[in-house]
Amino acid sequence: MQEINLLYKSHFGKLVATLLKAFPSVNLETIEDQVQDAFAAALPVWKRDGIPSNPAGWIFTVSRNKVLNTIKEEKRTRFLYEYEDFHAPAAGTREPAFDDQQLQLLFACAHPDLAPKVQVVITLKYVVNLKVEAIAKVLGMTIDGIDKLLVRARQKIRDEKILFREPDLHNAGATLKARLPIVNKIIYLVFNEGYKTSWGKEIIREELCEEALLMCKALFDHKMHNGETAALYALMLFNAARLKARFGPAGELLELEEQDRSLWNRNLIILASDVLIQAAEAPVSTYHFEASIAWLHCTVRDFQSTDWKSISNLYRQLLQMNANPFVELNYAIALYYAGDKQQSFEILNNLRLHTFLSQYYLLNASLGKLHFLAGNYLAAKDFYRLALSQTSCQPEKDFIEKMITRILPLIAN
């Protein structure tokens, strides 16, 4: 039932957190199970009797009763009765898009002891309220892998009482300020998952982009943001503006030069530009560089007019701040288009010497593309063939095969 799904989506994490606070001795996993059972119980009842006037309250009451029953079944419960709070308030009815409690949960998930990937998984579970199957799908992991990760995270949550003692939003101060960079990073990573083309044009991935934008906006609405948040917001808006153009009518992957720019969302680009200008006053971060590069792409009418010199400069500065081979790849590509072909190939050939990168399909596909542009058709074909063997993602394979088909006749001549 639609209403139940929407309610799950907006309330799951909050219900779990509220019950955990009320029943600190109960296992987190048990509480999650009972809440999920309550949602399952709602379906036949609401179908038969109609949706109650306070649906969230209904789910809360049923979950709470289930938890109470679990407690009663355990031997030590008689002792606990005096200490459990049976009067925890219902989770409430209609709430704004992103309320205090969800923001608290977001900061709670941004625990510095957890790996960024784990932070993302628990954010997807308790803030975005995705089910494990959806999280696994989106991150390209197995359900078992996610479950194992959650088990370990639950232990940490249990030990550290992360969800119990969520940093209080309004008496915030040091804890929250310290966690903001982590929160920004989580939002960035969630958006990237949604933006990746690895699995083709799947709706759930675009929804992740929306969730990331919502979380970011919530930071602004509650005045919890900093300069980095603003730059990040601009970056995500620039990318969100271009979501629709990445795939062709048959769902095929399109390169930047092939994309139909009339499909870009002008309003989002204008908004993003405004946000970026405001962010310019803050200390520069990696998000500033990425957003500026996106701005340079988004504000020109066609691929040919792109200011590649400025873009390569920005990549160079980004590398100084955050050296990594994947940014170097983008830097090399920008250098080629900026006219510095020799340095471009030097960097790319150096990257190939790295054991891990020699297997990276995007490096080889990029070499294929640049050799193609340079007229080295034989080399281009070889690199594309190599790249083809290094990816199992269908849209990418189709794209590379399309390129190889273009090149073959050129070699024959």
Added chain:
Amino acid sequence: MEKFLLLIREDLKVRENYSPEESRRTLLAMGAWIESMSESGNFVNADALLNSGSYVGKDYILSDGPFIEAKESISGFILIQAENQEQATSIAQSCPLLMEGIAVVEVRPIWFVDQTKLKG
């Protein structure tokens, strides 16, 4: 952020006997892991090691391949930056070879100079 060295330890005899397919598969998996660490800003450097090498002591040199701890010899390293030891450990737990049970990961903090204690 502090720096940590992640040492990947596995059975080099098993690794020696990998088919080209298995070798490629593990390399690809590690590559994907490195990519995600780059994306999250934790990656600093990494390299894989060949199975050969020598083991040098005061009075001896051993040059016949995996040495003392054959089952858990170092096959590669990743230098990362992380908030603290706990986070570095959490990051190590997502190593694909570890998750398959092929390898264990040793997580060591880099000895850093405490700048607050530096004079001048």
